[in-house]
Amino acid sequence: MALVIIGVLKVYFVLTVIIMLIYTVRHIVFSYNRIFGRQRMYYGDIFDNELPFVSVLIPMHNEEQVLQNVLDSLLEINYAKDRYEIIPINDNSSDATAQMLDEYKKKYSIIRPIHRNSEERGKPASLNDGMQLAKGEIIVVFDADYRPSKDLLRQLALAFLDPEVGAVMGRVIPYNTNRNWLTRLLNLERSGGYQADQQARYNLKTIPQYGGTVGGFRKSIMLQTGGFNPRVLAEDTELTFRLYVNGWKVLYANAAECYEEVPETWEVRAQQVRRWSRGHNGVMFRYFLPVILSKQMTLREKLDGVLLLAVYAVPFIFALALIDSVALFFLGEMSVLAGWWVILFLGVYNCYGNFAPFYEIATALLVDGTEDEVLLLPLITFNFYYYLWNIGLGFLDAVSDLITRRNVEWEKTERFENNHGMKVEQY
Secondary structure, eight states: HHHHHHHHHHHHHHHHHHHHHHHHHHHHHHHHHHHHHHOOOSTTOOSOOOOOOOOEEEEEOOTTTTHHHHHHHTTTTOOOOEEEEEEEESOOSSSSSSHHHHHHHHOTTOOOOEEOOOOSHHHHHHHHHHHHHOSSEEEEOOOOEEEEOOTTTHHHHHGSTTTTTTEEEEEEEEEEGGSSSSHHHHHHHHIIIIIIIIHHHHHHOOOOOSSSSSSSEHHHHHHHEEEEETTOOOOOHHHOOOOOOOTTTEEEEEEEEEEEEEOSSHHHHHHHHHHHHHHHHHHHHHHHHHHHHHSSHHHHHHHHHHHHHHHHHHHHHHHHHHHHHHHHHTTOOGGGGTTTHHHHHHHHHHHHHHOOOHHHHHHHHHHTTOOOGGGGGGGGHHHHHHHHHHHHHHHHHHHHHHHOOOOOOOOOOOOOOOOTOOOOOOO
């Protein structure tokens, strides 16, 4: 029995190393493509007088301090006023959100708010209600604290001139970058995730991911497939894979920029990452086999899809490998792969290549012309165990959701700054 246990521990350790190497190659390929590869053109240079009618949905809950930012930005956007509508969705707010939205409605006919008092709360339920009222076939979603650029709506709408496109995603850029070390590091992660990772996946025709805000999708697809599932926390990831297994594509518009506030404390960031992990892994359990068996996806899309689905499971896999290595060490079997240098390799890889991709961050800084920020990259090392713990907890949450079939509840992420200097919350 002891030999069997040792054999299992060794096999698991070797498999973990292989998984780490696969993700390392993935990051290197994306980084190389972004700098040296052929960059796939977007539709930004298309001029068309018949752009689609767009319904902009903005889920809101107690957003009195910030809702004017997104609404005022959308009112000034470069898109024909008779070709879009703005639908703020007041989801059971207890502050002045409802009154403020009604004031906007009186001033601007283009703004058509919804007031929800349903027991079923959260972003998916709000979007389902918004789609029922929306006039447009194209739905664009923003969170209440986001500040869209003037050309953003046009950039997103252009993608839907392609009949194969089911959704499109823009680029998110933090605006509170200089608050502290955390916000600066999160800016690095955002840069790597969008400027390098998303653009490379778009270049390589794999799976750019719809991100839940600063993006759009076809309403008919969602209505035909049952709308958003309120039991799914990562409704954006679920939409991405729902589209691909049904033969649709997702595009990435790097020039379509929108500005957000990132968490300013480690506690809030931990809650956010844990929720992301829980939601993403829940989608992985639902779509892992459908992606592999899909007849609508190419082999390249399936490979990237599997790696994308598993990205929030990797930290838990690695955490078990650390425990595995300790067990092998005390059993006198650590010679399985020449000792502790393997642990060092795995740790350094995860610090720089997985949770906050070192290669892709460096690439993004180079492309953006902000090379001086590369001096912050060594600090990403300290994020490693922080993310390992919180993402691992999210994975266990998702496993528990799967086993118990319990209903999930939306947890809000605290925000830190607005025009009045007060703290509020967001979805």
